[in-house]
Amino acid sequence: MKIAGTNIAEVEAMPFDELLIWLNDVEKTSKKMAYIEQINQLLYDVKRRVQCIIDLNLEYLTLGRSIPSLSSGEVQRVRLANQLSCSLCGIVYILDEPCKGLHYRNIDSVILASKSLVDKGNTVIAIEHNKQYISQANKIIELGPVGGPDG
Numbered sequence: 048m049k050i051a052g053t054n055i056a057e058v059e060a061m062p063f064d065e066l067l068i069w070l071n072d073v074e075k076t077s078k079k080m081a082y083i084e085q086i087n088q089l090l091y092d093v094k095r096r097v098q099c100i101i102d103l104n105l106e107y108l109t110l111g112r113s114i115p116s117l118s119s120g121e122v123q124r125v126r127l128a129n130q131l132s133c134s135l136c137g138i139v140y141i142l143d144e145p146c147k148g149l150h151y152r153n154i155d156s157v158i159l160a161s162k163s164l165v166d167k168g169n170t171v172i173a174i175e176h177n178k179q180y181i182s183q184a185n186k187i188i189e190l191g192p193v194g195g196p197d198g
Contacts, residue, residue, distance in 0.1 A: 051076050064106035067097050092132075099128040103156045120148035127160050136168035146177035158183045 051072040061069060070090055077086045103124040123145055130140065145157050158180055161171050175181055
């Protein structure tokens with residue numbers, strides 16, 4: 048069986064940026080299907096989650112990629128994307144080195160994701176050493192035998 052000309056194995060092998068394009072195609076072709084309201088709600092939810100993954104610079108991943116094959120930075124960002132697509136507020140998130148192992152070009156996406164969680168009414172506490180991430184914090188608490196670079 049194919050949906051919008053694609054079978055499930057092909058969907059599973061698509062990078063997330065291509066998956067989003069396919070989901071838009073499904074939405075266009077689903078207008079003629081039964082249960083259109085349920086299909087549209089499902090598509091909306093899936094597209095929102097896929098967009099969160101893309102926003103965290105993970106567009107190259109696929110649904111078929113196994114968790115053990117992901118780097119620690121990728122796993123952390125996948126978890127963060129999951130929280131971004133959640134509508135809960137009033138939650139305290141504690142992030143343990145969210146920038147650890149990330150290429151410098153991916154740090155901005157983690158900063159934006161953290162700020163997005165705060166904008167939703169959540170509290171984000173991050174244990175982090177990355178100066179770029181720390182510089183964007185609302186409040187900084189330095190702990191250790193000596194605070195700052197020697198802490």
